[in-house]
Amino acid sequence: MSDAAGIASPDAATAPAQPEARELSPTRPFGFRNAIARAPLGWLAPAVALVVWQASSAFGALGDDVMPSPLAVLQAGVRLTLSGALFVHGAVSGARALAGLLVGGLLGIGFGLANGLSRTSEELSNSTLQMIRNVPHLALIPLVILWFGIGESAKLFLVALGVFFPIYINTLHGVKTVDPQLLEMGRTYGLDNKALFREVIFPAALPSIFVGLRFALGVMWLTLIVAETISAQSGIGYMAMQAREFMQLDVVVLAILIYALLGKLADVVTRALERRMLRWHPAFQAAAP
Amino acid sequence: MSAAVFAGQAAVPRQPSLGAGMALRGLAKRFGVKTVLRDVDLDIDAGEFVVIVGRSGCGKTTLLRLIAGLDAADAGELRIDGERATDCVRVMFQEHRLLPWASVAANVRIGFGPARNSAEAQARARAALGEVGIGERADDWPSVLSGGQKQRAALARALVSNPRVLALDEPLGALDALTRIEMQNLLESVWLKERFTAILVTHDVAEAVRLGDRIVLLEGGEIAQIIPVDLPRPRRRGDPAFARIEDILLGRLLGATAAS
Ligand SMILES: Nc1ncnc2c1ncn2[C@@H]1O[C@H](COP(=O)(O)OP(=O)(O)O)[C@@H](O)[C@H]1O
Ligand SMILES: [Mg+2]
Numbered sequence: 001m002s003d004a005a006g007i008a009s010p011d012a013a014t015a016p017a018q019p020e021a022r023e024l025s026p027t028r029p030f031g032f033r034n035a036i037a038r039a040p041l042g043w044l045a046p047a048v049a050l051v052v053w054q055a056s057s058a059f060g061a062l063g064d065d066v067m068p069s070p071l072a073v074l075q076a077g078v079r080l081t082l083s084g085a086l087f088v089h090g091a092v093s094g095a096r097a098l099a100g101l102l103v104g105g106l107l108g109i110g111f112g113l114a115n116g117l118s119r120t121s122e123e124l125s126n127s128t129l130q131m132i133r134n135v136p137h138l139a140l141i142p143l144v145i146l147w148f149g150i151g152e153s154a155k156l157f158l159v160a161l162g163v164f165f166p167i168y169i170n171t172l173h174g175v176k177t178v179d180p181q182l183l184e185m186g187r188t189y190g191l192d193n194k195a196l197f198r199e200v201i202f203p204a205a206l207p208s209i210f211v212g213l214r215f216a217l218g219v220m221w222l223t224l225i226v227a228e229t230i231s232a233q234s235g236i237g238y239m240a241m242q243a244r245e246f247m248q249l250d251v252v253v254l255a256i257l258i259y260a261l262l263g264k265l266a267d268v269v270t271r272a273l274e275r276r277m278l279r280w281h282p283a284f285q286a287a288a289p
Numbered sequence: 290m291s292a293a294v295f296a297g298q299a300a301v302p303r304q305p306s307l308g309a310g311m312a313l314r315g316l317a318k319r320f321g322v323k324t325v326l327r328d329v330d331l332d333i334d335a336g337e338f339v340v341i342v343g344r345s346g347c348g349k350t351t352l353l354r355l356i357a358g359l360d361a362a363d364a365g366e367l368r369i370d371g372e373r374a375t376d377c378v379r380v381m382f383q384e385h386r387l388l389p390w391a392s393v394a395a396n397v398r399i400g401f402g403p404a405r406n407s408a409e410a411q412a413r414a415r416a417a418l419g420e421v422g423i424g425e426r427a428d429d430w431p432s433v434l435s436g437g438q439k440q441r442a443a444l445a446r447a448l449v450s451n452p453r454v455l456a457l458d459e460p461l462g463a464l465d466a467l468t469r470i471e472m473q474n475l476l477e478s479v480w481l482k483e484r485f486t487a488i489l490v491t492h493d494v495a496e497a498v499r500l501g502d503r504i505v506l507l508e509g510g511e512i513a514q515i516i517p518v519d520l521p522r523p524r525r526r527g528d529p530a531f532a533r534i535e536d537i538l539l540g541r542l543l544g545a546t547a548a549s
Contacts, residue, residue: 185386188359189446190376190402199399203390280390282432 068250073257076250085239090258093235096152097224097262100159105216108164109209112171117201129168137161138226150231155224162223166215174208175201207281210274217266225259236262308336308486309377309453311356315365318351318510325351326510329365338480338487340501342494344542348510349490350458353380356488357456369454379452383459385439387431393442394418394427400449410449417445421475437468441475448483455480457489461496473499477522494538498531499524506541514541 050070056062057069068076080086111129115122137158148154178201186196228237236255243251278284316329326348333339341349354360355367358375369375379400387396397414398405418424421441423434431439440460447455457476461469477500480487491497497504498518506514516537520530 181382181384181386182388184359185382186399188357188380189399191399192403195403199391200388203388206390280430280432 065247065249068253072250073253076248076254080239080251080254086258089234089236089239090262093224093228093237094262096155096228096235097159097220097266100156100224101163101216101220103156104160104163105167105213107160108167108212108216109171111164112168112209112212113175113202113205116172116175116205117197126172129165133165133169138223141227141230145231150233154231155227158227159220159223162219163216166219167209167212170208170212170215171205174205177208178204207278210270210278213270214267217263217270221259221263221266307451307453307484309370310335311370311454311486312368313356313365314367316352316355316362316367317364318348318355318360319363324510326355326362329510329512331505331512331515333486333488335370336484336486338489338500338502339505340497340503341488341490341505341507342492342497342538342542343507345492347507349492349507351510352507353456353458353488353490356454377453379447379450379455381440381443381447381455381457381460383462385431385443387439387442387446389431391431392427393423393429393431393434396431396442397427397446397449400446402450413449414445417449418442420448420479421445435468436464437472440464440472444475444479448479451483452485454486454488457487459490459492462492469493469496474523476500481522494535494542495526497538498534499526504534504538506538 053062053067054070057064057067057072062069064072077086111125115126140161141158144154144157148157182200182204183196186200191199224235225237228235229241232238232241236258240252240255243249243255275284311331311333313329313331313333316326317324318326329352331339341352343349351360355362356375357378357380359380367373367375369377387393388399391399394411394414397417398410400414400417401407401410404410415424415427418427418441421444423438423441423445426434426438426442431442434442443460461472464472473496476487476489487500489496489500498520501518504516504518505512506516516534518524518534520528520534524531526532
């Protein structure tokens with residue numbers, strides 16, 4: 001967990017988030033044409049893999065007991081969509097992820113802001129939080145099951161805990177690295193603490209908070225997958241474990257693909273949010289406010 | 290300020306000043322064991338343009354920060370129109386210090402402090418941007434402005450609340466030579482129009498002679514000399530009188546190196 005919660009350098013705050021923007025940048029001649037040409041190229045490898053996969057299954061090189069064919073996975077998807085099971089399990093997993101992210105994220109932002117703004121608050125809680133951070137949160141699963149059983153609170157607790165640290169660390173870092181010259185400027189113009197927070201500190205910390213959020217999304221799905229696989233009675237992970245018992249390999253693979261899809265969806269939403277809220281940032285191709 | 294200074298200014302008649310007069314008495318500042326300013330005595334007239342020059346590290350910024358109330362003096366007293374309060378002083382720094390996440394106009398509105406979101410602030414911010422010549426950039430992000438335009442925006446922010454004293458710490462130091470000359474002209478015209486008291490720190494000798502009613506030479510944290518500049522405005526570099534004062538200043542500054 002500690003590496004996932006690591007502080008990214010200021011460059012990393014936006015650079016990795018915006019590969020497309022860089023491809024379109026004017027420093028690269030014909031960047032636009034390149035981007036258009038490259039978009040289908042990016043799909044080439046997956047498409048080839050899919051064809052090879054289907055062919056291997058069709059010609060018996062890949063046994064049905066090892067890996068179902070892409071077509072079989074698609075059929076499983078259609079079947080479970082029609083029965084409504086996919087939607088129910090997907091919604092349950094999505095809701096768990098969102099709830100955990102909300103609780104852990106808000107706590108992370110709250111503690112990060114408080115400890116960044118107040119020396120007393122930092123002295124009270126920071127070293128304790130740093131100690132807890134060094135415990136891999138998934139190692140707590142046996143304990144969490146004993147505490148909460150296998151109900152919703154166990155999953156909420158684990159996801160929230162996992163999500164808390166990257167957001168906390170990065171929010172704290174963002175607040176602590178606010179340009180002191182801007183703070184001094186604000187004070188000389190008579191901004192009180194509240195205005196200083198709204199106009200200077202929070203916007204300055206926002207790119208860093210987004211870095212934390214993007215780390216947190218990875219932790220969120222990972223935690224949820226493990227928690228649902230080990231102890232759950234609904235959700236995508238439960239669906240996969242149940243399918244394993246009945247040797248429905250197509251459903252197992254489908255579940256894995258759906259996790260990937262959900263992860264991608266969360267990433268896309270975060271990017272859109274980031275692009276909107278950080279549109280002042282030069283890395284986001286500043287459009288007029 | 291002597292009347293002689295104004296004698297040659299038929300072209301730009303001066304109105305009574307809205308600026309504040311200042312009295313510095315025995316100001317001193319230490320950092321640890323190091324005394325950075327000692328015994329600074331200076332009277333500044335309301336509406337006067339005072340330029341502080343000196344070599345790097347001689348205490349110019351420290352003095353300006355005391356005047357602006359950003360730091361407290363270790364000894365001595367500073368009075369602005371007889372009062373100890375420094376809130377009528379606005380500062381412009383070498384760095385523009387614009388908020389990157391606020392539009393240029395929103396940055397200028399910060400100059401109103403607590404009243405920054407009023408309708409009046411909106412209108413006056415745009416007017417101030419027009420006055421410094423970047424009215425059409427009001428809705429842009431600061432990151433897309435040039436260095437000179439950023440300093441214009443910072444100047445508009447400092448001026449928007451009609452300050453009585455404007456303190457400037459090498460605000461043109463990072464600009465290229467042409468932009469700097471443009472900005473000097475702008476500073477002078479704004480000062481002539483608004484009639485505030487200006488205190489400018491610079492290490493550019495020509496800039497000092499171009500703008501100052503008086504030039505205060507700071508050496509090792511002490512006032513070494515005060516040179517009045519009795520030349521009509523706008524001043525031209527080619528002018529022999531201009532060059533003479535420049536020479537005196539340069540000689541003094543270079544002499545200070547040889548001595549140290
Ligand atoms: N906050 C500070 N702490 C310690 N020393 C300082 C501080 N600020 C300035 N100084 C020292 O005071 C001296 C004068 O600094 P400054 O006023 O910035 O010079 P100038 O603006 O003329 O170049 C320098 O030697 C500098 O190192
Ligand atoms: Mg300085």
